[in-house]
Structures are given as C-alpha cells and as structure tokens.
Amino acid sequence: MSGSMTFEKDIVLIYYEDTPLAFARIEEIWEDDKPDWFHVKLLFLQLPVHSATWIxxxxxxxxxxxxxGGKRMRLEKVICPAEDRSDDAEDDTFDDLQMPEIEEHLAVNDADPIMQSDAEVIQFPFGKR
Incomplete structure (x- = not known):
C-alpha cells in the first residue's frame, strides 16, 4: 500500500496480478450512491491515450x-523521487548518451523509410479558427 492518500491529478501505477501494468493520472473522483464508493476517472498514460471510469x-x-474480473488489482500512488539539487551533485542523466551518436542517429538516412523522398508534408489544422 502506498501509505498516503490519493487525490485528483495524482499519478498512479496500476498493478495487475502483482505486475505493473500501466500509469494513469486520476482526472476526477466523485461519490457514488453507495457509501464509501467513488467513481474514479483515469487517464491512461500510454499510446493510444484513453480514459476509463472505475467505481x-x-x-x-x-x-x-x-x-x-476475478484478477487482483492495486493502485499505487507515484511519488516523484527527491532530487539532489546541490552544485556538487553529479549530473548522470545523460551519461549513457553521447551527443554525436544521437546526432548520427537523427541524420537523414536514405535507408530509413520515414526519410524516403516520396514523403509528404501534411498540414494539421492547429490554430486555424
């Protein structure tokens, strides 16, 4: 058990039969007609993004x-780990990533089907009102 109360906008890790299954953000919680039961709207943080309401x-x-459905489930509130923000803290966030390797990977590659010359630019209607 997480040990702390869970509220709207909290992130939870959903366990299915003791196995972590998905992350979700609690969008809304409202009371059900039955005492101590609640409707919980979850936004699943995976692709495709979707939501569901559980009671x-x-x-x-x-x-x-x-x-x-006969399967054991559990919600565990996700707490952001503490971060050492002192100047002496070693920043190892990108230790395994080398910028030249990243740039090389992102460079145009003729063998990459996404970068083929027959690709089209698709205009999205964002901002056009």
Whole structure:
C-alpha cells in the first residue's frame, strides 16, 4: 500500500496480478450512491491515450488490493523521487548518451523509410479558427 492518500491529478501505477501494468493520472473522483464508493476517472498514460471510469472503494483508491474480473488489482500512488539539487551533485542523466551518436542517429538516412523522398508534408489544422 502506498501509505498516503490519493487525490485528483495524482499519478498512479496500476498493478495487475502483482505486475505493473500501466500509469494513469486520476482526472476526477466523485461519490457514488453507495457509501464509501467513488467513481474514479483515469487517464491512461500510454499510446493510444484513453480514459476509463472505475467505481472503487476509498481504500482501493489509496492502495488496498481489489479484484476486477476475478484478477487482483492495486493502485499505487507515484511519488516523484527527491532530487539532489546541490552544485556538487553529479549530473548522470545523460551519461549513457553521447551527443554525436544521437546526432548520427537523427541524420537523414536514405535507408530509413520515414526519410524516403516520396514523403509528404501534411498540414494539421492547429490554430486555424
């Protein structure tokens, strides 16, 4: 169990039979007609992005195990790990990535089907109102 209460806009990791399945953001929580039950709208953070509304007890929202379709499920609130922001902290975020390798990978490659000369530019209607 996560040990802390879960609220709207929190990120949760959904476990299915003790295996991490997906991340979701809790968009809304509202009361059900039954006491201590709630509607929980989840935005699943995966492709394609989609949402679903589950009806859960308050304890389930806060990390207690429940079943869905006979399978064990659990929500675990995701807490951002503390970050050492001191000047002495070694920044190893990009240790495994070398910029020349990244630039080489991003360079136009004739063998790459995405970069073929018959590619078309598609205009999206963003901002046109």
């Amino acid at each position: 859960l007890k308050g304890a389930y929202i806060d990390g207690a195990e429940f079943t869905m």
